[in-house]
Amino acid sequence: MSEHNQHIAPPIAERRPKNKEIHGQLIEDPYSWLKDPGYPDISDPAILKHLEKENRYFQETMSKHKETIESLFEELKDRKSEDEKSVPFFKNGFFHQWRFEKGDQYRRWFWAEGKIDDNPDTLAWKILLDENKLAAANSYFRLGALSISPNNELLAFSTDTTGDERFDIYILQLFDEKKLLGPIENTIGNVIWSEDSAGFLFTSVNDEWRPYRISHQPLENSPPKVIIEEKDPGFFLGMSLSQSEDYVFLGCSDHITSETRFIRRNDFDSEPRLISARREGHEYDVDHRDGKFFLRSNRRHPNFDIFSAPVTDFKEESWTLLVEGDPSTYIIDFLCLKSHLIVCTRENGLDQILIKDYLTHEAEPISFSEESYTVSLGTNPVQDSSFLRLNYSSMVTPDSVIDYEIASHKTVTRKQLKVPTGYRAELYITERLKVEARDKTEIPVSLVRHRNTTLDGKAPLYLYGYGAYGLSIPPNFSTNRLSLLDRGFIFAIAHIRGGDDLGYEWYTSGKLDKRKNTFNDFVDIAKALIEKKYTSEGKIVISGGSAGGELIGAAINQSPELFGAAAAHVPFVDVLNTMMDESLPLTPMEWPEWGNPITDESAFRNIQSYSPYDNVREMRYPPLLVTAGLNDPRVTYWEPAKWVAKLRHMKTDNNLLLLKTNMEAGHGGKSGRFDSLYELAEEYTFFLSQLGLIE
Numbered sequence: 001m002s003e004h005n006q007h008i009a010p011p012i013a014e015r016r017p018k019n020k021e022i023h024g025q026l027i028e029d030p031y032s033w034l035k036d037p038g039y040p041d042i043s044d045p046a047i048l049k050h051l052e053k054e055n056r057y058f059q060e061t062m063s064k065h066k067e068t069i070e071s072l073f074e075e076l077k078d079r080k081s082e083d084e085k086s087v088p089f090f091k092n093g094f095f096h097q098w099r100f101e102k103g104d105q106y107r108r109w110f111w112a113e114g115k116i117d118d119n120p121d122t123l124a125w126k127i128l129l130d131e132n133k134l135a136a137a138n139s140y141f142r143l144g145a146l147s148i149s150p151n152n153e154l155l156a157f158s159t160d161t162t163g164d165e166r167f168d169i170y171i172l173q174l175f176d177e178k179k180l181l182g183p184i185e186n187t188i189g190n191v192i193w194s195e196d197s198a199g200f201l202f203t204s205v206n207d208e209w210r211p212y213r214i215s216h217q218p219l220e221n222s223p224p225k226v227i228i229e230e231k232d233p234g235f236f237l238g239m240s241l242s243q244s245e246d247y248v249f250l251g252c253s254d255h256i257t258s259e260t261r262f263i264r265r266n267d268f269d270s271e272p273r274l275i276s277a278r279r280e281g282h283e284y285d286v287d288h289r290d291g292k293f294f295l296r297s298n299r300r301h302p303n304f305d306i307f308s309a310p311v312t313d314f315k316e317e318s319w320t321l322l323v324e325g326d327p328s329t330y331i332i333d334f335l336c337l338k339s340h341l342i343v344c345t346r347e348n349g350l351d352q353i354l355i356k357d358y359l360t361h362e363a364e365p366i367s368f369s370e371e372s373y374t375v376s377l378g379t380n381p382v383q384d385s386s387f388l389r390l391n392y393s394s395m396v397t398p399d400s401v402i403d404y405e406i407a408s409h410k411t412v413t414r415k416q417l418k419v420p421t422g423y424r425a426e427l428y429i430t431e432r433l434k435v436e437a438r439d440k441t442e443i444p445v446s447l448v449r450h451r452n453t454t455l456d457g458k459a460p461l462y463l464y465g466y467g468a469y470g471l472s473i474p475p476n477f478s479t480n481r482l483s484l485l486d487r488g489f490i491f492a493i494a495h496i497r498g499g500d501d502l503g504y505e506w507y508t509s510g511k512l513d514k515r516k517n518t519f520n521d522f523v524d525i526a527k528a529l530i531e532k533k534y535t536s537e538g539k540i541v542i543s544g545g546s547a548g549g550e551l552i553g554a555a556i557n558q559s560p561e562l563f564g565a566a567a568a569h570v571p572f573v574d575v576l577n578t579m580m581d582e583s584l585p586l587t588p589m590e591w592p593e594w595g596n597p598i599t600d601e602s603a604f605r606n607i608q609s610y611s612p613y614d615n616v617r618e619m620r621y622p623p624l625l626v627t628a629g630l631n632d633p634r635v636t637y638w639e640p641a642k643w644v645a646k647l648r649h650m651k652t653d654n655n656l657l658l659l660k661t662n663m664e665a666g667h668g669g670k671s672g673r674f675d676s677l678y679e680l681a682e683e684y685t686f687f688l689s690q691l692g693l694i695e
Contacts, residue, residue: 082101199218468593
């Protein structure tokens with residue numbers, strides 16, 4: 001692990017005494033002043049000055065590698081098609097498609113009137129919306145909703161221009177492109193039209209960025225009518241349109257409990273009807289087809305089942321079991337087509353798609369030739385469809401859009417991602433290992449490398465992980481990853497507990513009082529890859545974002561000697577203080593995930609034992625790149641800022657420690673498909689320099 005020659009002095013944050021006592025223990029937090037007391041307004045001059053100093057230090061330190069960064073950026077950019085476009089889909093008399101044209105940072109959305117059997121290439125396409133024009137005056141831009149009214153006369157869209165994930169909704173008349181309504185501010189961004197196109201539903205967020213209210217907005221000049229409002233600060237509201245488009249489902253949930261109400265799409269003024277009242281630990285979601293609701297629920301098995309119930313008798317005692325989950329079959333999604341029920345499962349960590357006949361109850365899996373891959377539902381907007389659209393890839397197979405013809409059982413590849421600079425899958429090798437963790441649990445690892453990279457312990461290895469919220473990390477394809485593989489890196493994904501890679505219990509075995517399994521799995525995988533001669537100590541670089549950034553912080557606290565460098569993006573590292581601050585946007589909702597340290601002393605002790613910020617010690621740490629977003633509502637900017645400040649004060653090495661805060665962005669960093677690549681080029685350059693692979 002190389003030492004950093006400190007020609008440039010790093011910023012040193014002031015330590016201001018701040019103590020509080022909880023559960024009989026005094027907690028010291030000398031960097032708490034980095035949280036602006038006026039948050040979400042961030043205007044404290046001392047805070048902004050400190051963040052700007054850190055940004056200058058980042059820029060000045062990385063400036064010596066500017067040529068490498070620029071070269072990598074161009075390399076990453078050259079692998080992206082300038083004129084990429086989506087596979088068209090047909091709905092309500094029109095084909096729809098997005099496109100990138102040369103130089104575009106953002107998509108252009110098109111539509112073309114036609115019939116379902118028409119060749120889309122022969123139609124007269126018209127532009128619906130150009131994101132590039134909307135983004136032109138903003139340093140950050142993100143499109144939320146894009147929804148055409150059922151009468152094809154109106155367009156609803158929403159935009160976020162700060163990164164704070166508060167979207168403004170606008171309504172345009174499509175025949176003359178005049179703005180009819182908007183902005184409707186402080187929304188989560190989604191829109192559902194009424195059947196008669198006379199109004200729409202939208203979801204509002206409160207001051208704490210919690211989706212708490214769903215309202216009906218008529219197009220006539222009248223105020224919105226509240227449909228439902230959630231008072232519990234630990235629950236978020238959301239809404240979805242059934243595949244039949246007859247019903248709107250109004251869902252309310254935290255991380256372990258949900259309940260759903262419904263209204264008909266032709267009557268937004270009706271009283272929402274409750275399907276099943278919330279009870280702790282019961283999660284379910286709903287779809288509709290031909291007079292029946294279909295429900296994915298964990299009431300019987302933690303890996304979920306699928307039930308059906310008549311629309312006229314939908315209480316739980318009337319649910320009929322259709323598809324069973326079991327210890328090896330995890331039901332993760334479903335779709336109600338007219339002729340068949342589509343069931344998405346994960347069996348022993350591998351994605352499966354089942355086609356189930358409503359009448360015969362026979363279920364047929366779709367087969368795929370590769371041993372390891374990822375497949376999920378694509379764009380399927382019409383219930384009465386003869387085919388199923390899927391998204392497919394593996395660590396060596398580029399992203400593909402596949403149509404599965406249900407009657408003939410044939411698959412047709414409609415699109416495969418093209419790499420303009422050229423790509424030969426046979427040059428790369430992918431494999432899947434199982435590593436025994438310290439508690440004897442076997443943890444899967446997906447790896448890919450160039451065929452010329454030998455397994456002699458000399459290769460650098462990039463290890464990625466997340467491990468939270470039941471989110472799996474699929475073994476998919478990445479053009480960006482080729483820049484590492486072609487330089488001799490091995491790339492590995494750690495399918496650690498806390499995600500749901502091997503089922504729902506894989507998730508629960510990495511949360512609350514079992515949270516440290518996640519970090520132990522990651523460290524044990526790193527040790528095993530060294531033992532198996534994939535790499536060696538000090539040649540592993542690690543990266544993770546958000547809760548994955550917490551993983552990185554915990555790993556370098558536990559075993560810093562293993563890693564040659566680390567990157568933690570918008571890292572959730574100040575876990576204890578955040579979970580004790582009820583005023584923050586996500587805290588009450590997060591207690592089922594992490595525990596409530598305010599009321600539960602055991603949760604307090606557990607979080608305190610692993611929270612990266614609270615466990616910084618006087619020892620050597622690997623070189624570290626940390627990022628933050630000033631407008632981030634999910635992981636607030638002060639978490640990474642405080643962590644870096646404490647690391648600078650405590651660590652005993654002279655290794656590089658960098659903090660880069662996006663002052664005009666949020667959780668996802670810079671927007672725009674090319675701007676975001678520049679930040680990735682910076683990360684790759686950081687790793688190459690710290691491993692001594694570039695000067």
